Amino acid sequence: MAENPSLTKNPGLDSWIAITADGTVRVRMGKVDIGQKISSAVSRLAAEELDVAPARIVMIRPDTIDGPDEGMTSGSNSMEESGNAVRLASATARAALLAKAASVLRVDIDELDIDDGTITARSTNASTTYWDLQGDQPFGIPIDHAARIKPAEERTLVGKATTPLDLEDIVTGRHVFVNDMTMDGMVHARPVRPPHANARLESLDEAVLAKLADDGFTVVRDGSFLAIASADEFAVIKAARVLFNAASWTREPGLDNRDIFEQLTTNERMSMPVIDGVPVLDTPVPPPLEVPAGAKASHAARYERAYIMHGSIGPSAGLAVSRDDGLEIWTHSQGIYLLRTSLAELLELPPETLRIHHRPGSGCYGHNGADDAAVDAAFVARAMPGVPVLLKWTREDEHAWEPYSPAMVMELSGAIDADGAITAWSHESHSDTHVLRPRPGVAGLGPSRLMPARYLENPPAVIPPPPNMTHHGGIHRNLEPLYRIPEPRLVKHLVRNLPHRTSALRTLGAYANVYALESFLDELAAAAGEDAVELRLRHMDDPRARACIEAVASRIGPLDGAPDGYGRGLGFAQYKNAKAYAAVAVELTVDETDRVRLKRAVIAGDAGQIVDPNGFTAQLEGGFIQAASWTILEAVTHDPDGITSRDWESYPIIGFDNISEIETILLDQPDAPFLGAGEAVCGPTGAAIANAVARATGVRPRRLPLTPENLRAAALSA
Amino acid sequence: MPTLNLQVNGRPHRVDAESDTPLLHVLRNQIGLTGAKLGCGLEQCGACAVLVDGESRLSCVAAASDFEGKDIVTVEGLAQDGALNKVQRAFIAETAAQCGYCTPGMVIAVTGLFQRGPSPSDADVQEALAGHLCRCGSHARILAAIDRLRREG
Numbered sequence: 001m002a003e004n005p006s007l008t009k010n011p012g013l014d015s016w017i018a019i020t021a022d023g024t025v026r027v028r029m030g031k032v033d034i035g036q037k038i039s040s041a042v043s044r045l046a047a048e049e050l051d052v053a054p055a056r057i058v059m060i061r062p063d064t065i066d067g068p069d070e071g072m073t074s075g076s077n078s079m080e081e082s083g084n085a086v087r088l089a090s091a092t093a094r095a096a097l098l099a100k101a102a103s104v105l106r107v108d109i110d111e112l113d114i115d116d117g118t119i120t121a122r123s124t125n126a127s128t129t130y131w132d133l134q135g136d137q138p139f140g141i142p143i144d145h146a147a148r149i150k151p152a153e154e155r156t157l158v159g160k161a162t163t164p165l166d167l168e169d170i171v172t173g174r175h176v177f178v179n180d181m182t183m184d185g186m187v188h189a190r191p192v193r194p195p196h197a198n199a200r201l202e203s204l205d206e207a208v209l210a211k212l213a214d215d216g217f218t219v220v221r222d223g224s225f226l227a228i229a230s231a232d233e234f235a236v237i238k239a240a241r242v243l244f245n246a247a248s249w250t251r252e253p254g255l256d257n258r259d260i261f262e263q264l265t266t267n268e269r270m271s272m273p274v275i276d277g278v279p280v281l282d283t284p285v286p287p288p289l290e291v292p293a294g295a296k297a298s299h300a301a302r303y304e305r306a307y308i309m310h311g312s313i314g315p316s317a318g319l320a321v322s323r324d325d326g327l328e329i330w331t332h333s334q335g336i337y338l339l340r341t342s343l344a345e346l347l348e349l350p351p352e353t354l355r356i357h358h359r360p361g362s363g364c365y366g367h368n369g370a371d372d373a374a375v376d377a378a379f380v381a382r383a384m385p386g387v388p389v390l391l392k393w394t395r396e397d398e399h400a401w402e403p404y405s406p407a408m409v410m411e412l413s414g415a416i417d418a419d420g421a422i423t424a425w426s427h428e429s430h431s432d433t434h435v436l437r438p439r440p441g442v443a444g445l446g447p448s449r450l451m452p453a454r455y456l457e458n459p460p461a462v463i464p465p466p467p468n469m470t471h472h473g474g475i476h477r478n479l480e481p482l483y484r485i486p487e488p489r490l491v492k493h494l495v496r497n498l499p500h501r502t503s504a505l506r507t508l509g510a511y512a513n514v515y516a517l518e519s520f521l522d523e524l525a526a527a528a529g530e531d532a533v534e535l536r537l538r539h540m541d542d543p544r545a546r547a548c549i550e551a552v553a554s555r556i557g558p559l560d561g562a563p564d565g566y567g568r569g570l571g572f573a574q575y576k577n578a579k580a581y582a583a584v585a586v587e588l589t590v591d592e593t594d595r596v597r598l599k600r601a602v603i604a605g606d607a608g609q610i611v612d613p614n615g616f617t618a619q620l621e622g623g624f625i626q627a628a629s630w631t632i633l634e635a636v637t638h639d640p641d642g643i644t645s646r647d648w649e650s651y652p653i654i655g656f657d658n659i660s661e662i663e664t665i666l667l668d669q670p671d672a673p674f675l676g677a678g679e680a681v682c683g684p685t686g687a688a689i690a691n692a693v694a695r696a697t698g699v700r701p702r703r704l705p706l707t708p709e710n711l712r713a714a715a716l717s718a
Numbered sequence: 719m720p721t722l723n724l725q726v727n728g729r730p731h732r733v734d735a736e737s738d739t740p741l742l743h744v745l746r747n748q749i750g751l752t753g754a755k756l757g758c759g760l761e762q763c764g765a766c767a768v769l770v771d772g773e774s775r776l777s778c779v780a781a782a783s784d785f786e787g788k789d790i791v792t793v794e795g796l797a798q799d800g801a802l803n804k805v806q807r808a809f810i811a812e813t814a815a816q817c818g819y820c821t822p823g824m825v826i827a828v829t830g831l832f833q834r835g836p837s838p839s840d841a842d843v844q845e846a847l848a849g850h851l852c853r854c855g856s857h858a859r860i861l862a863a864i865d866r867l868r869r870e871g
Contacts, residue, residue: 035817170818173753625855
């Protein structure tokens with residue numbers, strides 16, 4: 001197995017597991033719950049390997065005080081990193097406890113049985129417990145990478161469906177989000193943002209400031225950073241509007257309002273070939289594809305995807321208090337250690353004086369406003385020493401200021417020979433960066449990615465993001481087809497000077513690349529008179545991939561056999577060509593108002609060994625519904641004066657009126673490694689819907705979202 | 719500042735609030751019931767829903783003073799003597815939540831729906847959930863929870 005960074009960074013058992021004298025097992029991990037229920041899955045792994053009842057496991061919320069530092073919760077890595085780490089830690093602890101018990105009970109380890117933490121010697125019937133042997137005492141040993149993990153046939157918990165740990169608290173209103181926290185003497189705060197990202201604060205009406213001060217409000221200003229605080233939340237909401245109107249802003253230059261897809265293909269860029277999933281610098285981009293001799297059919301098409309947003313239902317929030325010994329912050333950030341390092345660098349404070357606690361936030365699906373709201377709260381808290389400050393973004397702040405997922409253009413071409421073999425393939429993707437998280441690096445890099453810092457009197461220099469050079473990184477995630485295609489020509493274009501700040505949203509570039517790749521496969525099949533499913537299977541050697549495709553194809557029925565007025569479509573990908581496999585097939589119609597109406601969906605997923613089938617199904621269904629929303633409805637819009645999609649009416653997302661029947665097929669691999677389930681289904685969903693729309697209407701949709709406007713434009717240009 | 723008398727979860731509360739303060743802020747910040755969520759403040763997402771005289775109503779815009787003399791129930795008030803109501807149980811049985819931010823509003827909307835009768839039509843269900851947004855994609859499971867409740871009658 002590849003090296004696990006979570007274990008490399010945190011090799012000691014005590015970073016992960018503690019046995020308490022009162023009969024619980026405290027499990028710490030550095031990955032955070034963002035609605036995906038990772039702590040529920042990991043708690044099952046710990047209970048399984050330790051042979052204790054699940055109720056004894058207490059999952060400790062991550063903070064930067066006691067670790068373990070597991071970096072960022074992203075990329076569907078948590079089961080592989082946290083899951084495997086906690087599993088090995090639990091197995092190490094179990095072995096250590098057995099050895100101690102053998103010594104105390106004076107028998108061989110082989111003679112011991114464990115039942116819910118009680119260890120009994122079969123020969124003498126004498127027993128002891130984890131709590132007696134180890135209660136409140138550190139183990140002081142490293143995690144044994146060779147510790148024995150239970151094979152599938154010995155497991156009693158893992159692989160069975162469970163109810164998430166926090167569900168009862170959620171349905172009763174007891175689940176406390178950062179937004180719900182309260183402390184003695186706490187004040188509420190709101191940021192007051194410029195009209196758009198390029199605008200800067202020129203002046204503030206002094207009379208208004210004086211009135212606000214008289215009324216008990218604290219206004220915090222540093223350069224163009226502006227926020228307001230007081231004890232009464234609704235008063236702060238109203239006063240924030242007053243403060244905005246009291247400000248004069250320089251508004252030039254406005255946001256570049258030229259066609260975004262034109263900007264993506266003509267702006268300054270860094271272009272590089274991608275070979276075996278990895279970009280190669282300082283290498284010329286290969287010349288355009290030539291149609292090989294003997295081709296039966298060839299085809300070229302260009303696909304486009306607008307900017308989309310995370311769209312968390314709860315706006316971002318942060319709670320901070322500044323004391324003599326440092327700053328304490330409660331945040332729903334996905335990377336509390338990276339946030340600490342970057343904020344410490346910005347504030348020129350020793351990192352250990354920042355104590356950051358993770359607390360639940362509304363689902364984020366990537367890098368939303370969480371880190372920035374924590375920074376906003378910290379700025380206000382530093383101006384109000386000793387006072388806890390709960391700062392919340394408004395709905396408008398969230399829609400207008402979160403880092404978006406960048407627009408993309410995908411240009412594909414290919415050819416197919418008389419035997420039905422794909423003999424040429426080219427895929428170029430043009431986009432902005434997909435990763436602008438506050439990750440420390442060269443001096444100033446991390447701070448410059450904390451959005452509020454950009455508006456300070458002395459802002460850190462904004463450093464253009466370097467290209468992500470990792471395997472299936474950002475723009476080039478799933479650019480490489482999993483299908484057997486000789487020497488695909490793959491090119492990544494990191495485009496500069498685009499209008500919006502962008503960062504990680506669920507799947508990064510994979511969603512749009514898979515939408516394009518799988519749309520193009522259908523187009524190429526049609527050009528050659530081939531069956532779209534057969535063409536895929538003929539070029540797929542991986543049996544697990546084939547099983548997913550075959551499962552959904554057989555359940556949805558013949559792609560060309562939909563009832564009148566309906567269309568069927570299929571899409572497939574293995575996330576990053578290395579994580580979970582997912583195939584999606586849908587049946588839908590396009591109604592008389594040109595709206596896409598989902599009728600039926602079938603999803604097949606293979607994420608390796610399944611810890612909790614209920615959790616895996618929920619991730620597949622949720623990913624499908626979210627990606628269907630992106631595909632059918634979503635586009636961030638702007639004009640020179642700023643973002644124009646500033647609420648749920650101007651940025652609609654899917655509702656209950658377009659939820660289809662969803663059938664999920666889980667392909668379990670009980671002895672295979674975990675592959676991470678959170679993102680696999682999104683790309684195939686976009687492709688399946690687009691392919692079904694093409695069959696339902698006879699018009700190929702090459703621009704997302706599939707709104708009536710875009711579908712009508714596609715019909716006109718067809 | 720005017721004094722309001724509000725009946726929340728079966729108990730009277732006297733609070734001081736400006737006449738335009740939305741009910742949601744009074745519930746969360748003055749009465750300490752944070753189950754109803756602030757999601758948009760624009761009556762667009764449904765996270766702030768509470769029962770008012772048995773019907774699901776949004777609380778993020780309408781002034782608290784409009785609710786005097788009415789029976790307000792928040793998500794915290796649905797369980798009786800520690801026993802979850804049937805809608806809460808159905809949500810758990812179907813794992814009808816991921817992050818949970820929209821869930822209190824959903825539970826309230828569905829509770830309001832079933833207070834009107836045990837067999838709501840599909841159109842009734844759509845009407846009850848029309849103003850409720852979920853971003854994690856738990857819709858299908860929420861609909862499954864409703865189907866479960868319809869089966870239970």
